[in-house]
Amino acid sequence: MPPYSPVYLLRKLLGSERWRRLHVKASMWAAVGVVVVLLLGSWIIVPCEESAPHATITSFPLALWWSVETATTVGYGDLYPVTAAGRVIAGIVMLAGISVFSIVTASLATWFVAGAARRARQVTQAVERAEARGRADADQELRALHARFDRLERLIAGGGQGGPGSGPHH
Numbered sequence: 001m002p003p004y005s006p007v008y009l010l011r012k013l014l015g016s017e018r019w020r021r022l023h024v025k026a027s028m029w030a031a032v033g034v035v036v037v038l039l040l041g042s043w044i045i046v047p048c049e050e051s052a053p054h055a056t057i058t059s060f061p062l063a064l065w066w067s068v069e070t071a072t073t074v075g076y077g078d079l080y081p082v083t084a085a086g087r088v089i090a091g092i093v094m095l096a097g098i099s100v101f102s103i104v105t106a107s108l109a110t111w112f113v114a115g116a117a118r119r120a121r122q123v124t125q126a127v128e129r130a131e132a133r134g135r136a137d138a139d140q141e142l143r144a145l146h147a148r149f150d151r152l153e154r155l156i157a158g159g160g161q162g163g164p165g166s167g168p169h170h
Contacts, residue, residue, distance in 0.1 A: 023106070023107045023110050024107060026103055026107070027103055027104050027107040030099065030100045030103040030104065031100060031104065033096065033100065034071060034096050034097060034099075034100040037067075037071070037092065037093060037096040037097075038064070038067040038068060038071055038093065038096075039064075039067075041063075041067045041089050041090075041092065041093040041096075042060060042063035042064040042066070042067045043060065043063070044089055045057055045063050045066070045067075045081060045086050045089045045090075046058070046059065046060055046063050048081070048083050048085040048086045048089065049063075049081055049082065049083055049086045052082050052083045052086075053082070054082055055082055055083075056078070056079045056080060056082070057079050057080075057081060057086070062079060065079065066079035066080075067093050070090055070093045070094055070097065071093050071094065071096060071097025071098075071100075072097055072101070073094070073097065073098065
């Protein structure tokens with residue numbers, strides 16, 4: 001592949017140790033971010049919802065449970081915002097939850113794929129080393145056979161005289 005093709009550049013980026021550290025950091029920051037969004041969303045939604053008619057989110061513990069089930073997209077339907085402000089907060093909590101779970105899933109997938117790629121590189125290197133040893137052994141054996149054939153040709157061309165093992169002729 002040409003060194004500036006998009007596939008080459010992407011492979012170099014995703015295969016680097018720096019990238020692996022970056023996606024782990026991104027996962028950690030995303031997790032911290034979602035906790036902050038869940039806590040802030042829970043804290044902010046209570047005043048918006050508690051005095052509304054038919055409100056189900058009326059306390060911080062209920063709001064915290066609501067934010068967890070909203071961020072994880074479980075959404076049992078037992079708690080839901082009834083005000084416009086509460087629905088905006090719900091949208092933010094949903095987006096934060098979906099984003100974080102996507103980032104964490106991508107990080108885990110990258111981790112698994114990187115491990116498989118590392119093992120594949122190790123196997124490839126082992127095969128290449130074995131192939132090189134096999135070639136070297138075959139070359140050595142071929143040289144030995146050539147030397148034997150050369151000796152036989154000299155013996156045949158010389159009439160079998162003067163070579164090793166040739167004695168006086170009767």
